[in-house]
Amino acid sequence: MLPELGQFALILALLLALAQCVLPMIGAWRGNAALIATARPIATGQFVFVALAFGVLTYAFLTQDFSVRYVAQNSNLALPWYYRFSAVWGAHEGSLLLWVLILDVWTLALAAFSRRLPDAFIARVLGVLGFVSLGFLAFTIFTSNPFVRHLPALADGADLNPILQDPGLIMHPPMLYMGYVGFSVAFAFAIAALLGGELDVAWIRWARPWTNVAWAFLTLGITLGSWWAYYVLGWGGWWFWDPVENASFMPWLVGTALIHSQAVTEKRGSFRAWTLLLSIFAFSLSLLGTFLVRSGVLTSVHAFASDPKRGLFILAFLTLVVGGSLTIYALRAPKVAGGKPFQMLSRETLLLINNLLFACAAAMVLLGTLYPLIGDALGVGRISVGPPYFGFMFVLLMLPVVLLIPFGPFFRWAAGDWRATLRVLAPALALAVVCALMASLLVGVPSVRGIAGVAASLWVGIGIALYALKRWREAPRGRRYTQEMLGMIAAHFGVAIFLAGVLVTEATSVESDVRMAPGETKHIAGLDFKFNGVAAAQGPNFRAQQGVIEVSRDGKIISTLNPQKRQYSGNAPVQTKADIQPGLFRDVYVALGESLDDKGAWAVRIYVKPFVRWIWLGGLLMMLGGFVAATDRRFRALPARIEAPATRPALATTETALAQ
Amino acid sequence: MNRLLPLLGFFALVGLLGFGIWWNTHHETNEVPSPLIGKPAPEFTLPLLYDSTKSLSKADLLGKPYLVNVFGSWCATCQYEHPILTAKVKPLGIKLIGMAWKDPPEDSKRWLARFGDPYDAIVSDADGRTGIDFGVYMAPESFLVDAQGVIRYKRIGMFTPELIERELLPELAKLQQAKP
Numbered sequence: 001m002l003p004e005l006g007q008f009a010l011i012l013a014l015l016l017a018l019a020q021c022v023l024p025m026i027g028a029w030r031g032n033a034a035l036i037a038t039a040r041p042i043a044t045g046q047f048v049f050v051a052l053a054f055g056v057l058t059y060a061f062l063t064q065d066f067s068v069r070y071v072a073q074n075s076n077l078a079l080p081w082y083y084r085f086s087a088v089w090g091a092h093e094g095s096l097l098l099w100v101l102i103l104d105v106w107t108l109a110l111a112a113f114s115r116r117l118p119d120a121f122i123a124r125v126l127g128v129l130g131f132v133s134l135g136f137l138a139f140t141i142f143t144s145n146p147f148v149r150h151l152p153a154l155a156d157g158a159d160l161n162p163i164l165q166d167p168g169l170i171m172h173p174p175m176l177y178m179g180y181v182g183f184s185v186a187f188a189f190a191i192a193a194l195l196g197g198e199l200d201v202a203w204i205r206w207a208r209p210w211t212n213v214a215w216a217f218l219t220l221g222i223t224l225g226s227w228w229a230y231y232v233l234g235w236g237g238w239w240f241w242d243p244v245e246n247a248s249f250m251p252w253l254v255g256t257a258l259i260h261s262q263a264v265t266e267k268r269g270s271f272r273a274w275t276l277l278l279s280i281f282a283f284s285l286s287l288l289g290t291f292l293v294r295s296g297v298l299t300s301v302h303a304f305a306s307d308p309k310r311g312l313f314i315l316a317f318l319t320l321v322v323g324g325s326l327t328i329y330a331l332r333a334p335k336v337a338g339g340k341p342f343q344m345l346s347r348e349t350l351l352l353i354n355n356l357l358f359a360c361a362a363a364m365v366l367l368g369t370l371y372p373l374i375g376d377a378l379g380v381g382r383i384s385v386g387p388p389y390f391g392f393m394f395v396l397l398m399l400p401v402v403l404l405i406p407f408g409p410f411f412r413w414a415a416g417d418w419r420a421t422l423r424v425l426a427p428a429l430a431l432a433v434v435c436a437l438m439a440s441l442l443v444g445v446p447s448v449r450g451i452a453g454v455a456a457s458l459w460v461g462i463g464i465a466l467y468a469l470k471r472w473r474e475a476p477r478g479r480r481y482t483q484e485m486l487g488m489i490a491a492h493f494g495v496a497i498f499l500a501g502v503l504v505t506e507a508t509s510v511e512s513d514v515r516m517a518p519g520e521t522k523h524i525a526g527l528d529f530k531f532n533g534v535a536a537a538q539g540p541n542f543r544a545q546q547g548v549i550e551v552s553r554d555g556k557i558i559s560t561l562n563p564q565k566r567q568y569s570g571n572a573p574v575q576t577k578a579d580i581q582p583g584l585f586r587d588v589y590v591a592l593g594e595s596l597d598d599k600g601a602w603a604v605r606i607y608v609k610p611f612v613r614w615i616w617l618g619g620l621l622m623m624l625g626g627f628v629a630a631t632d633r634r635f636r637a638l639p640a641r642i643e644a645p646a647t648r649p650a651l652a653t654t655e656t657a658l659a660q
Numbered sequence: 661m662n663r664l665l666p667l668l669g670f671f672a673l674v675g676l677l678g679f680g681i682w683w684n685t686h687h688e689t690n691e692v693p694s695p696l697i698g699k700p701a702p703e704f705t706l707p708l709l710y711d712s713t714k715s716l717s718k719a720d721l722l723g724k725p726y727l728v729n730v731f732g733s734w735c736a737t738c739q740y741e742h743p744i745l746t747a748k749v750k751p752l753g754i755k756l757i758g759m760a761w762k763d764p765p766e767d768s769k770r771w772l773a774r775f776g777d778p779y780d781a782i783v784s785d786a787d788g789r790t791g792i793d794f795g796v797y798m799a800p801e802s803f804l805v806d807a808q809g810v811i812r813y814k815r816i817g818m819f820t821p822e823l824i825e826r827e828l829l830p831e832l833a834k835l836q837q838a839k840p
Contacts, residue, residue, distance in 0.1 A: 158737075273663070277666060280666075281666075284670075288673075291677065311680075311681040312681055315674065315677055315678060315681060318674070318677075319674050322670055323667065323670060323671070323674070326666050326667040326670055327667060329663065329666065329667075330663045330664045330666075330667050333663050370673075370676060373676055373677075373679070373680045373683075374676065376679070376680070376683050377676060377679050377683075567734070
């Protein structure tokens with residue numbers, strides 16, 4: 001009974017989404033206040049029904065209702081309750097529902113916190129979001145219905161993909177979707193502005209905090225994903241340039257360009273068309289990511305089961321949304337470049353360079369991701385470019401960014417003084433180089449990458465610290481830092497931490513695959529690893545072979561690690577679960593390879609990875625920066641509410657009544 | 661014109677993605693060409709599931725084509741494949757050898773007792789060594805071996821009625837032609 005109600009709620013939500021995209025749009029177009037006023041209540045209604053459907057599906061998982069096919073496929077009796085919860089979004093159908101739910105959460109938040117924006121404008125924004133929601137609800141209902149029954153009910157279900165049975169993966173998809181979907185707000189603002197011809201900079205100020213928050217969530221989602229890949233996939237890497245990773249990384253790159261270009265447009269009025277275009281691109285790439293992951297066009301480790309019908313549906317929807325918005329852009333984008341003039345050497349130029357490089361990087365990742373497809377199309381066979389291409393190109397494109405970051409805050413708008421700036425930053429540069437050389441002497445690894453990493457990290461870190469110091473000295477108490485500035489400092493400092501993590505880890509990690517017999521000790525990177533054999537272990541829903549490895553330094557045991565090979569029920573391949581002794585300055589990472597003989601010898605992977613945590617620490621700082629910047633008072637100090645003319649007052653009461 | 665560029669670029673992308681869908685519907689993406697196809701099947705000698713004192717080896721099976729189906733009681737997809745094997749593959753008359761892979765024999769027996777036994781003979785590869793020789797990396801997998809002991813066809817994942825029609829039947833027909 002309940003699943004049918006869920007199904008019913010989804011259909012109602014679909015109809016409401018249809019109403020949400022049609023009625024307010026017509027209202028805004030004809031200036032009909034009654035229709036405009038429908039936007040908020042309809043959006044609220046749509047949220048309620050989607051939330052209801054989501055709740056029903058969650059309940060079906062918690063109560064193990066194996067008469068629902070999706071539940072039977074992704075859960076079983078042995079699955080612990082917390083994974084039953086996250087299994088809701090563990091496969092295609094449910095994760096789509098989560099996508100729509102999060103879109104509705106954003107829509108609802110927008111409806112609630114936009115009381116001071118012109119009604120016609122917000123009606124258009126909610127209309128655009130309604131259209132996106134309509135597409136995804138139709139996709140869910142017509143091609144990927146999570147409520148389809150499997151009758152008669154199965155006695156037990158299959159299993160949740162074991163690779164997803166991990167705490168890191170409970171939170172990763174929701175955070176990632178918060179980011180992905182959050183860009184829909186900037187997108188809707190841009191389309192609404194284009195449709196309404198409101199191309200002054202006001203809408204950008206409204207859109208900025210939303211974009212920052214979306215970007216921060218996406219940063220968190222990607223960081224969580226990378227951390228998860230590191231400790232779950234069992235080979236110690238933290239980024240694989242896998243198509244699905246790229247799918248989330250492209251919107252992040254464009255989003256990074258967008259939050260910078262929005263700052264320019266909002267404060268100086270320049271780059272308007274460019275900001276509009278980036279708003280469209282950021283969300284388009286989110287949609288493209290969804291397409292790539294679910295259409296099966298590219299095969300990948302975490303691709304969802306694919307179905308050409310689904311691929312066609314998303315492609316059609318993608319064409320409609322992106323093609324439509326780019327057409328609107330082509331027709332209505334501002335024809336003259338507005339904004340205040342600026343010189344060659346100015347903060348505007350620096351931010352433009354940032355924009356170009358990040359946009360190029362996104363294009364580069366897109367090209368690399370689609371390469372196998374291009375290969376097919378040209379008839380040269382399915383080829384992948386892989387990490388060598390991405391690694392090389394990405395470093396190449398990001399190098400100037402890293403070099404220029406410290407200049408950004410020091411340069412003034414319109415005309416920067418590079419001499420004065422260089423004078424301030426010279427100590428940072430000198431210190432960075434000296435420290436890097438000293439570090440390389442101390443560690444004794446003559447690795448160019450490691451030295452460059454330390455230098456780059458110090459250069460960015462000290463540069464930003466010098467800027468913070470300058471504000472502290474020069475600005476009067478209480479006005480030293482705005483939230484926006486604090487966010488900027490935190491995020492850029494995050495870049496420094498991240499750089500140190502990546503390059504130091506790459507340069508100084510010790511990775512060794514060794515054969516170990518029980519009782520044997522290996523000396524690796526100054527630590528002793530004693531292998532105490534492998535024993536059977538039993539988890540809540542898996543059987544495991546568990547190794548026991550004592551890590552000691554100078555005869556003192558510092559940790560005992562238990563890497564596992566897990567066999568879950570279901571036809572899943574064996575999962576390698578590494579065990580890690582984490583540390584701020586180095587991780588000790590141990591994973592079991594294969595059993596080598598009957599006497600208990602195993603292939604064991606032992607990695608010692610200095611500074612690897614800094615990669616995610618940097619990501620978290622960037623995220624923090626995004627959130628902090630979004631709270632800036634300036635975004636809330638909007639011009640007093642602009643009343644729409646004539647018909648409004650009479651309807652104001654109905655609107656509030658309905659919205660509550 | 662400048663403002664049309666993003667749109668044109670996007671259409672090129674849509675064209676490419678559309679091609680991708682078309683390509684995928686005309687090619688089997690799960691197809692991992694096995695290096696074993698056309699090569700002699702690996703030698704094996706495995707205990708029979710129901711009588712572990714006896715064993716079955718590759719030599720015993722020479723002279724007639726057979727289909728090896730790798731399964732396990734832990735394998736959920738095998739549950740789905742099972743009725744299809746019974747209904748669609750068994751009537752084809754080809755000798756069907758079950759290989760209980762990485763599965764304690766007691767579990768396999770219980771599983772077969774519950775779902776039925778479509779196999780002509782079942783061998784038990786409890787430690788998975790023979791599976792490794794065959795290059796099995798998941799279950800279910802199936803190998804078609806001809807009378808000379810050469811692997812002719814391999815299927816990773818479950819058989820569906822459609823796949824039997826499209827892939828298995830033509831391969832069987834080829835074996836029939838080769839015989840006289």
